[in-house]
Amino acid sequence: xxxxxxxxxxxxxxxxTIGAYEAAGGxxxxxxxxxxxxxxxxxxxxxxxxxxxxxxxxxxxxxxWSFVPKDSAKIPxxxxxxDEGEPGTFKDRALMEKDPHMMIEGMIIAAYAIGxxxxxxxxxxxxxxxxxxVEKAIKDATEKEYLGADILxxxxxxxxxxxxxxxxxxxxxxxxLLESIEGRRAQPKLKPPFPAISGLYDCPTVINNVETxxxxxxxxxxxxxxxxSIGPEGSPGPKLFCLSGQINxxxxxxxxxxxxxxxxxEEYGGGACSGQVKAVIPGGVSAPxxxxxxxxxxxxxxxxxxxxSMLGSAGVIVLDDSACVVNTITRITxxxxxxxxxxxxxxxxxxxxxxxxxRRLESGDGKLEDLDQLEALCSTIFGNSFCALGVGASWALxxxxxxxxxxxxxxxxxxxxxxx
Amino acid sequence: xxxxKKLIEQIQLVAENYPNRRSAIMPALYLAxxxxxxxxxxxxxxxxxxxxxxxIWVFELATFYTMYNTEPMGKYHIQLCTNIPxxxxxxxxxxxxxxxxxxxxxxxxxxxxxxxxxxVECIGSCDKAPALMINQDYHEHLDENRVGEILDQLNx
Ligand SMILES: Cc1cc2nc3c(=O)[nH]c(=O)nc-3n(C[C@H](O)[C@H](O)[C@H](O)COP(=O)(O)O)c2cc1C
Ligand code: SF4
Ligand code: FES
Numbered sequence: 001x002x003x004x005x006x007x008x009x010x011x012x013x014x015x016x017t018i019g020a021y022e023a024a025g026g027x028x029x030x031x032x033x034x035x036x037x038x039x040x041x042x043x044x045x046x047x048x049x050x051x052x053x054x055x056x057x058x059x060x061x062x063x064x065w066s067f068v069p070k071d072s073a074k075i076p077x078x079x080x081x082x083d084e085g086e087p088g089t090f091k092d093r094a095l096m097e098k099d100p101h102m103m104i105e106g107m108i109i110a111a112y113a114i115g116x117x118x119x120x121x122x123x124x125x126x127x128x129x130x131x132x133x134v135e136k137a138i139k140d141a142t143e144k145e146y147l148g149a150d151i152l153x154x155x156x157x158x159x160x161x162x163x164x165x166x167x168x169x170x171x172x173x174x175x176x177l178l179e180s181i182e183g184r185r186a187q188p189k190l191k192p193p194f195p196a197i198s199g200l201y202d203c204p205t206v207i208n209n210v211e212t213x214x215x216x217x218x219x220x221x222x223x224x225x226x227x228x229s230i231g232p233e234g235s236p237g238p239k240l241f242c243l244s245g246q247i248n249x250x251x252x253x254x255x256x257x258x259x260x261x262x263x264x265x266e267e268y269g270g271g272a273c274s275g276q277v278k279a280v281i282p283g284g285v286s287a288p289x290x291x292x293x294x295x296x297x298x299x300x301x302x303x304x305x306x307x308x309s310m311l312g313s314a315g316v317i318v319l320d321d322s323a324c325v326v327n328t329i330t331r332i333t334x335x336x337x338x339x340x341x342x343x344x345x346x347x348x349x350x351x352x353x354x355x356x357x358x359r360r361l362e363s364g365d366g367k368l369e370d371l372d373q374l375e376a377l378c379s380t381i382f383g384n385s386f387c388a389l390g391v392g393a394s395w396a397l398x399x400x401x402x403x404x405x406x407x408x409x410x411x412x413x414x415x416x417x418x419x420x
Numbered sequence: 421x422x423x424x425k426k427l428i429e430q431i432q433l434v435a436e437n438y439p440n441r442r443s444a445i446m447p448a449l450y451l452a453x454x455x456x457x458x459x460x461x462x463x464x465x466x467x468x469x470x471x472x473x474x475x476i477w478v479f480e481l482a483t484f485y486t487m488y489n490t491e492p493m494g495k496y497h498i499q500l501c502t503n504i505p506x507x508x509x510x511x512x513x514x515x516x517x518x519x520x521x522x523x524x525x526x527x528x529x530x531x532x533x534x535x536x537x538x539x540v541e542c543i544g545s546c547d548k549a550p551a552l553m554i555n556q557d558y559h560e561h562l563d564e565n566r567v568g569e570i571l572d573q574l575n576x
Contacts, residue, residue, distance in 0.1 A: 084544055085541070085542065086542070087503040087504055087505065087541065087542035087546070088503075088504065088505055088542065088546050089542070089544065089546070090544040090545065090546055090547060093544045124544075125450075125485075125487045126487075126543050126544070126553065127544065128556045161437040161438075163443075163446070163447070164446065164447065164450060165485075165487075166446060166449070166450075166481075166485030166486070166487040166488055167485055167486035167487035167540075168484065168485055168486065169541065180446070181438075181443060182440075182442060182443055183440075183442035183443040183444070183445045183446065183477065183481065184442070184480075184481075185480055185481065185484040186484070186485075201439055201440070242546065242547065243547065244505035244508075244546035244547050244549060245504070245505050245508045245509075245546075246508050246509075250505075250546070250547040250548075250549070251547045252547060281504075285503070285504055315546070317504055317505055317508070317546075319508065323508060327507075328504060328507075328508075331502070331503070331504055331507055332504060335503060335541055338541065339541065
């Protein structure tokens with residue numbers, strides 16, 4: 001079995017406390033970093049590790065940090081994206097509830113690298129236990145001088161605050177997240193300028209996901225070579241996978257990337273409930289689904305992109321042969337329609353229209369022309385949405401239409417849902 | 421409306437976490453929501469007063485974000501997740517069960533003001549689906565029996 005790295009402390013009953021974290025070797029990496037490396041050397045090592053962001057897009061973390069201007073008069077900010085709203089995803093919740101110091105240690109290393117003095121952790125409002133545990137962790141880390149005015153007597157200073165979200169999926173999009181911290185409605189902003197150049201309060205800002213931060217202490221504790229040796233070359237390092245849906249052993253699993261969907265479902269998830277997989281969504285509901293014939297595709301950034309989907313949040317959702325794809329994609333489209341921020345017309349109006357047609361199809365009142373209409377709507381939304389929410393929504397729907405056209409047609413011909 | 425002295429102090433304190441006062445609106449709304457049963461217009465105006473910012477800034481956040489309640493809610497706010505992993509685990513049966521037991525439709529509050537029933541998007545319990553929240557508390561691995569027991573406990 002693969003050695004657990006991110007989940008190594010989870011079974012300890014007190015894993016969320018600073019005592020347990022220190023006893024397991026926590027905050028040693030931070031001490032090493034502050035003593036041995038300049039900020040530039042930290043960025044160089046993170047680049048060499050090829051750590052890719054765990055929030056959805058898989059952007060190389062070291063590269064993102066290197067965009068922060070070195071000579072700016074404005075002090076950079078650091079933000080942690082803990083808004084985890086992608087349906088099928090629960091990894092950041094587990095990290096914050098069970099091991100908040102791992103993320104905080106990573107944040108301190110990142111802040112040191114980019115020269116931030118203030119960091120905000122944006123936690124979704126529903127995650128009350130996470131908020132309490134992270135706030136306690138910040139307090140305890142400050143008492144032990146891992147945070148505060150003079151961290152481990154190095155002269156480096158950092159303050160961390162929690163900003164509580166209030167129930168809007170779009171806050172996970174990084175520019176919307178910054179708008180929300182600034183006290184505005186969470187609507188995405190035009191890029192460029194990218195946040196690394198001009199972000200929070202018009203200062204350079206780095207935003208990373210909870211799990212991305214949690215990887216950092218390990219890179220500095222065990223080395224870049226060790227990190228690169230896990231998983232495929234283009235997607236190195238330990239990775240959390242959230243397994244849910246019609247599967248015998250749903251749960252949070254740690255595995256190297258590059259394992260196939262079949263291995264994930266059979267070896268970790270104990271197989272589909274009915275014994276027969278129908279479809280798999282590999283990375284939260286924004287990620288286009290695959291039919292059972294594609295189960296040998298590997299779960300890593302590059303393989304999934306090449307196959308027309310994405311690793312996204314690594315929320316692997318399994319549909320067995322009792323599930324209705326039309327019903328599933330209807331619900332997914334309704335979700336995106338509900339969470340559309342309303343800023344741009346293709347997403348705001350287009351998704352509403354798609355949802356209406358889908359509901360009609362699901363209830364048995366659809367016509368064959370509806371399928372062409374959906375295709376046309378999808379291509380309009382895909383190419384013309386302002387942010388990735390509209391793009392993801394139409395992409396997910398396109399995949400359902402492509403792989404499961406027969407099931408849509410069956411709903412039309414039988415004038416009803418064959419599964420209900 | 422003049423907010424309570426303690427609440428004003430709490431809002432002033434949290435505002436220090438940010439370089440500008442507009443950023444303190446969201447935490448202030450949470451603090452006020454804990455203090456009063458709902459965020460009616462007078463409370464929102466009070467927050468704007470304390471932070472010395474235009475009222476519209478407070479109103480637009482209170483209405484954009486779904487976790488702020490501008491209408492009174494039941495004592496227990498039941499929020500059933502109906503997103504895909506929960507739906508694949510039969511959340512729709514729980515929805516019907518809750519509506520039958522409470523004699524209300526989703527989105528309504530019982531006449532005695534005790535329960536409000538809502539459906540929500542994924543709450544991060546997909547591996548323990550189906551799941552719901554009652555106020556801030558999570559309830560996971562549910563079936564009709566379990567939901568019935570939870571309602572009985574709250575009704576005692
Ligand atoms: C609609 C939408 C929702 C998103 N939700 C999240 C989220 O909940 N958590 C997250 O970390 N990233 C989310 N992202 C990705 C972020 O915009 C951003 O890329 C990420 O936080 C960067 O961190 P990383 O480089 O460490 O992955 C979302 C993006 C979009 C377009
Ligand atoms: S694509 Fe949707 S969520 Fe994104 S900006 Fe447009 S309306 Fe808002
Ligand atoms: S879908 Fe219900 S908790 Fe995630």
